[in-house]
Amino acid sequence: MNIKKWSLVAIAGMLAATMALFGCSSGDQGGASNAAGSDGGVKLVNDGKLTVAASLDFPPFENLNGDKPEGFAVELMNALAQEMGLECEYLPSTKFDTIVPLIQAGGKADVGVSSFTITDKRLQQVDFTDSYCDVNQSLTVRKDSGITEVSQLEGKKIGAQSGTTGYEWAAENIKGAEVTAYDEMTAVFAALDSGQIDAISVDLPVANYYVKAYSDCQVIKEIPTGEQYAIAVSKENPQLTKDLNEALKAVRDNGTYDELVAKWLK
Numbered sequence: 001m002n003i004k005k006w007s008l009v010a011i012a013g014m015l016a017a018t019m020a021l022f023g024c025s026s027g028d029q030g031g032a033s034n035a036a037g038s039d040g041g042v043k044l045v046n047d048g049k050l051t052v053a054a055s056l057d058f059p060p061f062e063n064l065n066g067d068k069p070e071g072f073a074v075e076l077m078n079a080l081a082q083e084m085g086l087e088c089e090y091l092p093s094t095k096f097d098t099i100v101p102l103i104q105a106g107g108k109a110d111v112g113v114s115s116f117t118i119t120d121k122r123l124q125q126v127d128f129t130d131s132y133c134d135v136n137q138s139l140t141v142r143k144d145s146g147i148t149e150v151s152q153l154e155g156k157k158i159g160a161q162s163g164t165t166g167y168e169w170a171a172e173n174i175k176g177a178e179v180t181a182y183d184e185m186t187a188v189f190a191a192l193d194s195g196q197i198d199a200i201s202v203d204l205p206v207a208n209y210y211v212k213a214y215s216d217c218q219v220i221k222e223i224p225t226g227e228q229y230a231i232a233v234s235k236e237n238p239q240l241t242k243d244l245n246e247a248l249k250a251v252r253d254n255g256t257y258d259e260l261v262a263k264w265l266k
């Protein structure tokens, strides 16, 4: 890697750190008043376990290391489960746009944890816990494309993950763009790298992470969409949402949350 590439990686790292500082260290969001785990009203797919559905392609939040889930949200879920006296169990990686319907239908997973931005549309299908992270969107292009402004993307090919806020942002905001949906975030970056698309619209911390590996690509814009990540829970399981909010408050109060931010998001 030459010096220019290194400095871009450094800038990406600094951007990520800024995001973490301003995005993911925000204070308590209130919460219910019962002690976590002290009630009998929670329904679980498997007794004693918090079963999680996730699209494990979104580092640094949820990703696969070999066949092991890892990342900020994975460790956060482990900490929350522990607070609730439960064991945390991840299902095999699940296609992103099927997770909200899966939680709504019930029976397979207790929670959907995939950097879900709270949106009005999703709130019609599932409940969300208090938010655990704030992020913005971003645009990534190939360095040799000469593209530095959103206006240069008019009529161009944009890639995004199917069912994401990034897909919606591109479809609504880039004039005449041809927006292609991919199942996996990994495939979106591969498509940009190989020239099948001209740009990617995705959550900024994730773009910053991927461009470390795709050094021919760079993030050109942060788009201030002001999104908040939360855990998706069935509307039929309000006690679980309450308990998760209690547990979230506990891990914020006991310093675990900040440790995870320092480990994964700085």
Ligand code: ARG
Binding pocket: 054, 055, 056, 057, 058, 062, 096, 114, 115, 116, 117, 118, 161, 163, 164, 165, 166, 185, 203, 227
């Ligand atoms: N925050 C965006 C959304 O809610 C993207 C999330 C994608 N998550 C993933 N694990 N691939 O639509």
